[in-house]
Amino acid sequence: MERKVSYKKNENNVIYVGNLPKQLSEEQLKTYFNQFGDVIKIRLMKSKKTNGSRGYAxxxxxxxxIAKIAAETMDKxxxxxxxxxxxxxxxxxIVKHLFKRGKKILVKKNKVKLINNRLELMSRSFETKLEKILDSIKNGNKHDSNEEIKSFIDKLSAKVEKLKDKQKRFDTNLYNEQIEVYSKALTTLKNHISS
Incomplete structure (x- = not known):
């Protein structure tokens, strides 16, 4: 069965980058192109079988x-x-679904963050719960249930390990800030349980 391809009008703000070194990551590619202006989306094409770069993005x-200047400057x-x-x-x-699998990029205070809307919502509720527990501890209130905190420590530990694994697999430092925040929270929660 053939996939039906739909098109949309090209605003000429998308550039093709070819002949990329196979080991170049999306993060490194972003570093090169962020110097020209705000990057909305990026899609490094990868092999479905090996998940390795296909050499273009x-x-x-x-x-x-900005796209025109970036293309002229980075060509050759x-x-x-x-x-x-x-x-x-x-x-x-351009093909309408070109960036469908790529993640949206949010540029805020010169920091690039990848956003996946579905996961962002889950992450926000997790972080809200973490914030409530930490505020409760900070204000000197004994939390209702140590079992609940222990369960949350397990979830938080698993989340940190998952982020570290992602970071290693994708050869990126994108999650450093989040890992640091979660690790500090883990220390606070463990100290609270042991006191």
Whole structure:
């Protein structure tokens, strides 16, 4: 069964980046292109079988002028001995689902954060619960149930391990800040239980 491809009008703010070194990660690619302006989305094309880079990516900028400048500047730029092939995505159309699997990128105070809307909601409720427990401890209130805190410590420990595993698998430091916050919270909760 053939997949039906739908198109949308290209605002010429998407660039093609080809001839990438296979070991170059999305995070490293973002570092190169963030210097030109706000990157809206990025999609490093990967093999379905090996999950390794296929050597090309698409980067979407906020503005077509920024995309044009980035393409002109980075074309023939050499990374790890490979000369990049970069150009603004040609034609009046781009595939509508080009960035469907890619994650949205939020640029805030020069920090790049990947956002997955479905997981963000779950994460927010988890963090809200963590905040309530930590505030309760900070204000000197004995929390209702040590069992509840112990259960939360287990969940928090699992979350930290999962983030560390992701960080290792994807060769990124994107989760450092979150790991640090959760680790401090773990220490606080463990100290509260033992007191």
């Amino acid at each position: 698409f980067v979407q900028f906020e503005d077509h002028e 730029y050499i990374i790890d001995g490979k000369s990049l092939k970069v150009h603004v995505k040609e034609g009046d159309q």
